Amino acid sequence: MGRLSVNLCGIELDNPIIPASGTFGYGHEFAALYDINCLGTFSMKGTTREPRFGNPTPRIAEAPAGMLNAVGLQNPGVDAVINQELPKLAKVFHKPVIANVSGFSLEEYAEVSAKLAAQPQVGWLEVNISCPNVHGGGMSFGTEPAAAAEVTRAVRNVTDKPLILKLSPNVTDIVSIAKACEDAGADALSLINTVLALRIDLKTRRPVLANITGGLSGPAIFPLALRMVWQVSQAVKIPVIGLGGVSSAEDAAEMMLAGATAVQIGAANLKDPFACPSILRALPGVLDRLGVEKIRDITGGAHG
């Protein structure tokens, strides 16, 4: 058990650093740059039942200290993920991986989850009830406690593998949704997904994104994510994975002090493809400065 190791729902991770879904594809672009086995694990691109192209372009915009995306869950569909992506991944990644699931109905969430959970490579399911960029699905399940609990139960019924619910910040009371997921059988929570946002092009006087709105990520949302991780981790007993603008080892430590058991890295991977190995190299030094031997001991340390 190393200095950086943490336990996520009964599975030991070498370290708490996890690239976030949608910023790491199915791992191959990064495996060409560095040995991705250095990571705790990673969360694969959000997967739906059918292949999806996603939203029309442009679907990326710049923001102060961050970016907007309205990709809208482009993915090859669950069968292609199982038959093509996972076998390819097995050649370059030798740890359990997080399968991220999206859907437009309870049946779709359950069907996709059951298929992915049956794959030996999949260690955890991360159920996305917080995508702001799809209509009639995604976030609409994650903005109301009863609906979030329904999705949780639907997926809980089809798998015994650890179940992570990924929560939206675009709500009045994230704590009530977190508790609803916990009560319905979630094993962990990841938060936050992107924040619903807008940019307007001054030349055209129209929204930059073809989808009009998109999800804001990057350092701009870090303090917001930190506040929500702080609130949720105090209200639930299950582990919380913190994400939202984490860009450095110091940010990761801050996220864990706020209550996170592990940390996901999102937009930072897109700006700097070596962001995760850089954070990993810097983490022991941060622990030294904190006077802490094991990183697992700092989770929730700021709560006093």
Next chain:
Amino acid sequence: MKQRVFTITENAPLTERVSLLRLRGDCSEIQRPGQFVDLALPGFFLRRPFSVCDWTGDELRLVYEQAGRGTASLRDLPAGEKLDLLTGLGNGFDLSRAGDAPLLVGGGSGVSPLLGLARRLRKQGLRPHVILGFGRAEDIFLTEDFYCLGLTPTVTTEDGSFGIRGLVTAAMDVPHSFLYACGPLGMLRAVSEKSPAPGQLSLDARMGCGFGACMGCSIRTVNGPKRVCKDGPVFDKEELLWDD
């Protein structure tokens, strides 16, 4: 792809809207004309992608157009400034398909990667026919570099203030074995339809990461969704769908 620090050696306007950026650094990752680099700008979160205009072992030439706040801030950076680049991105043009009479067609800032392409086709002993399209006489740039390669580019301007009046398609009635083109989407479509030959087109797109991770720049093709940054930016003309 490699992440490398480059030093600006020259940053000078070529026209009112277009500037030349000359950088010194390790270009070993750039294998083909038509590839691009993704440049981190101080004060901006997302990198900015620019196609490689031309390169040697340690000198990189980029041409950039004023598009927004990012490129405006780039214009203010002086020689000596260091920039963080991802280099050797994208697939680039396939030189082996040129045949004996390749045609190169560029429009606006799309002229840029055709220079590196023309230089390498010349090294293969070929003499490509080059058509370069601009809006007005004062928008013309880079044509003298094609003359330095021993080529005589045909220049078109939309207002007729220099060369042939009209769009690049007005100058395309030349027999050719293969088409290479870069420019705005409308131009690429028109050029593609006008040319009876097979060809490759280099696309521009608003990108997130530039290396295939974020799916921000995807397009639909006859072979399914493709990422402009990773599967392109150069696509076979037969592969593209124009009905979006």
